[in-house]
Amino acid sequence: MSAPGSRWFPPGKTLGGELGLAMKRVAAFGVVYPAGYEQALVGKYSREGVLYPHILIILGQPRINHHFFYPRALGRTGRLLDYGCGTGDNIRQLIRDGFPRERITAFDINRASIDLGFDLYRDREEMQDLFSISGTFPYGPAEFGMVYSASVVHVIADEGEFRTYLSNAWSALRPGGILFGSTLGLAEGAVRSPDGRGPPREQLAGELAVAGFRHPEIVQRYHVPHDVPGDKDNMCVFEFCTEKPA
Numbered sequence: 001m002s003a004p005g006s007r008w009f010p011p012g013k014t015l016g017g018e019l020g021l022a023m024k025r026v027a028a029f030g031v032v033y034p035a036g037y038e039q040a041l042v043g044k045y046s047r048e049g050v051l052y053p054h055i056l057i058i059l060g061q062p063r064i065n066h067h068f069f070y071p072r073a074l075g076r077t078g079r080l081l082d083y084g085c086g087t088g089d090n091i092r093q094l095i096r097d098g099f100p101r102e103r104i105t106a107f108d109i110n111r112a113s114i115d116l117g118f119d120l121y122r123d124r125e126e127m128q129d130l131f132s133i134s135g136t137f138p139y140g141p142a143e144f145g146m147v148y149s150a151s152v153v154h155v156i157a158d159e160g161e162f163r164t165y166l167s168n169a170w171s172a173l174r175p176g177g178i179l180f181g182s183t184l185g186l187a188e189g190a191v192r193s194p195d196g197r198g199p200p201r202e203q204l205a206g207e208l209a210v211a212g213f214r215h216p217e218i219v220q221r222y223h224v225p226h227d228v229p230g231d232k233d234n235m236c237v238f239e240f241c242t243e244k245p246a
């Protein structure tokens with residue numbers, strides 16, 4: 001049984017199996033695990049549960065470096081905020097790719113996935129200063145040149161909370177700053193099933209415009225990593241990039 005607050009793993013996947021696979025992927029980045037580490041982690045997360053099983057399933061597979069805006073992001077000045085950072089896979093990739101560490105901040109409303117990232121990467125001591133956790137958005141106006149948002153839009157079910165999220169991103173960006181990221185969405189031409197998640201392209205573009213962003217680029221990707229019953233053929237991943245006017 002899952003611990004309170006955690007969600008189920010999809011059919012065919014188990015906590016132990018996914019932890020083992022995540023450790024193999026992270027080991028490929030050079031992380032070394034002592035004997036017994038895997039059993040200890042399985043014990044810990046069997047007791048505590050995993051808040052977002054899907055995040056464990058993809059842990060060690062950063063997505064930011066596949067985003068169409070990434071080459072441009074690496075060349076920009078200013079600070080970058082990973083807003084809804086989860087395990088921190090993506091900021092670790094930025095550092096591996098030479099983006100200056102002192103210009104990176106990772107924020108989440110929840111500690112669970114950040115701790116999962118520390119447990120897998122074994123780098124709490126050296127990385128914890130980059131992460132910040134709070135129930136309220138802690139950043140002032142125009143602090144960042146870029147805000148990155150990966151798989152956060154589709155987990156925010158409440159419309160008001162989603163608008164607050166976008167408005168926080170807008171406010172935290174300096175004029176000319178860029179919001180980029182990805183979300184599950186409804187594929188072009190698909191009909192939403194009753195339990196569907198993720199916005200159609202027009203809705204995503206509309207919400208970005210309402211928040212004050214301009215010149216959105218939204219690219220549909222067909223790989224659908226989530227196991228969403230009844231919705232598998234309808235869901236896509238949208239990558240987006242949009243600007244706070246200068």
Ligand SMILES: C[S@@+](CC[C@H](N)C(=O)[O-])C[C@H]1O[C@@H](n2cnc3c(N)ncnc32)[C@H](O)[C@@H]1O
Nearest residue numbers: 083084085086108109110113150151152155165
């Ligand atoms: C599916 S996970 C994605 C994590 C990470 N961005 C990634 O791509 O692996 C969604 C994350 O968004 C965070 N989140 C949800 N609502 C948020 C909000 N309003 N502000 C900040 N983070 C939020 C959750 O706590 C969770 O860590």
